[in-house]
Amino acid sequence: GENVEQHPSTLSVQEGDSAVIKCTYSDSASNYFPWYKQELGKGPQLIIDIRSNVGEKKDQRIAVTLNKTAKHFSLHITETQPEDSAVYFCAADPSGYSTLTFGKGTMLLVSP
Amino acid sequence: DVKVTQSSRYLVKRTGEKVFLECVQDMDHENMFWYRQDPGLGLRLIYFSYDVKMKEKGDIPEGYSVSREKKERFSLILESASTNQTSMYLCASTAGLSYNSPLHFGNGTRLTVT
Numbered sequence: 001g002e003n004v005e006q007h008p009s010t011l012s013v014q015e016g017d018s019a020v021i022k023c024t025y026s027d028s029a030s031n032y033f034p035w036y037k038q039e040l041g042k043g044p045q046l047i048i049d050i051r052s053n054v055g056e057k058k059d060q061r062i063a064v065t066l067n068k069t070a071k072h073f074s075l076h077i078t079e080t081q082p083e084d085s086a087v088y089f090c091a092a093d094p095s096g097y098s099t100l101t102f103g104k105g106t107m108l109l110v111s112p
Numbered sequence: 113d114v115k116v117t118q119s120s121r122y123l124v125k126r127t128g129e130k131v132f133l134e135c136v137q138d139m140d141h142e143n144m145f146w147y148r149q150d151p152g153l154g155l156r157l158i159y160f161s162y163d164v165k166m167k168e169k170g171d172i173p174e175g176y177s178v179s180r181e182k183k184e185r186f187s188l189i190l191e192s193a194s195t196n197q198t199s200m201y202l203c204a205s206t207a208g209l210s211y212n213s214p215l216h217f218g219n220g221t222r223l224t225v226t
Contacts, residue, residue, distance in 0.1 A: 001171065006154075009152075034214060034215075036215075036217075041219065042219050042220075043116070043202055043204075043217030043218050043219045043220055044155070044202070044215075044217050045217070046214040046215065049214060089154060089155065096209055097143065097162070097208075097209065098143060098145070098204075098206045098209075098213075098214075098215055099145075099157060099160060099170070100155075100157070100215065101157075101171075102147075102154040102155040102156075103154055104152060104153060104154040105154050
């Protein structure tokens with residue numbers, strides 16, 4: 001089955017800095033890669049996603065890049081703010097029907 | 113806005129008890145999922161369902177079963193709870209293909225088995 005590795009497990013940055021979280025996947029059949037943000041006491045919420053026919057996607061301060069050849073994808077957050085502090089999960093979907101395999105998560109702490 | 117509601121925020125049960133975790137979604141979604149979340153392990157798929165009365169095993173189905181008698185409701189059942197099932201349980205739903213309809217999660221049920 002699919003295996004998703006996520007790094008780092010924790011990331012501390014100063015407000016205004018950039019943050020990068022990296023993931024690798026193993027199943028070349030995976031063609032959809034979402035990123036979820038989980039705030040304390042809540043369920044994960046989708047923040048951005050990318051399909052395998054696209055190399056990069058941006059949404060304001062958030063961007064995701066995908067390298068299918070290397071089976072890498074990354075989340076980039078620019079101009080971080082304290083409200084970006086949360087746990088972030090990457091995921092891969094080999095089936096196309098949302099049976100996602102998640103990474104282990106990255107706790108991002110943005111200090112004012 | 114899609115709402116996925118898990119009936120209990122916190123549950124404490126004893127070893128050997130039969131436990132029911134309930135989940136209801138209000139968007140007429142076809143697909144529903146149960147995940148388990150543990151520190152350092154991320155989210156792991158327990159069971160999922162693509163239609164009423166249908167169920168499929170995920171990555172860690174042992175010790176669990178599910179029931180989907182109505183489209184909007186998906187129940188996770190621990191037949192005989194054990195301490196290693198102490199965890200956060202997350203329910204999710206989606207309308208169809210993943211790139212057209214992302215997963216929507218509930219806020220979770222934190223289960224403690226003593």
